[in-house]
Amino acid sequence: MDTHRRAIQSFYEEHRRMPSYSEMATLFGFKSKNAVAKLVNKLIDGGLVTKDAQGRIIPSRALNEVPLLGLVEAGIPTSVDAELSDTLDINAYLVEDRARSYILEVKGDSMIEEGIREGDLVIAEKGVTAKDGDIVIAEVDGGWTMKYLRTKKDGSVYLEPANSAYKPIYPKYDLTIAAIVKGVIRKY
Numbered sequence: 001m002d003t004h005r006r007a008i009q010s011f012y013e014e015h016r017r018m019p020s021y022s023e024m025a026t027l028f029g030f031k032s033k034n035a036v037a038k039l040v041n042k043l044i045d046g047g048l049v050t051k052d053a054q055g056r057i058i059p060s061r062a063l064n065e066v067p068l069l070g071l072v073e074a075g076i077p078t079s080v081d082a083e084l085s086d087t088l089d090i091n092a093y094l095v096e097d098r099a100r101s102y103i104l105e106v107k108g109d110s111m112i113e114e115g116i117r118e119g120d121l122v123i124a125e126k127g128v129t130a131k132d133g134d135i136v137i138a139e140v141d142g143g144w145t146m147k148y149l150r151t152k153k154d155g156s157v158y159l160e161p162a163n164s165a166y167k168p169i170y171p172k173y174d175l176t177i178a179a180i181v182k183g184v185i186r187k188y
Contacts, residue, residue, distance in 0.1 A: 111162045136181065140175045144178075
């Protein structure tokens with residue numbers, strides 16, 4: 001079953017869709033679609049796939065999950081148990097509300113002291129009320145930027161970079177918060 005899971009995961013990652021019955025027959029070296037149907041039923045019983053309303057195979061959450069092994073010390077080295085403690089669906093972890101979320105690639109270094117670098121991807125969620133201290137995607141005086149939202153004692157707001165080389169942005173005309181940054185993705 002694990003071999004089948006890995007093969008289906010690889011196909012899904014490469015094609016961004018589940019394989020058809022014919023493609024599964026080729027993938028697993030089966031000669032009949034009946035053998036594929038039996039395998040699909042085992043995969044459904046195992047919780048790796050499910051079917052949609054039209055009967056098409058779709059991935060279940062379990063297919064997208066990655067093992068979560070525990071904690072790693074970021075200071076003094078400790079031994080790490082390779083014992084599986086849980087699994088994590090990265091998509092569900094990073095994206096709370098798929099319908100209101102989108103991803104942007106970071107350009108510039110104004111948030112570098114927050115650990116957000118040029119080339120990183122940020123996950124932003126629109127339709128959420130921003131509060132003081134949130135990292136926001138904002139349109140300020142006709143230009144777009146990503147900064148901390150800050151509120152002064154008088155209730156006025158401004159945008160603060162996380163780079164001491166840059167000055168805060170005080171809107172002259174208008175400031176519209178489009179989204180709140182919910183996560184950062186960096187690939188090494």
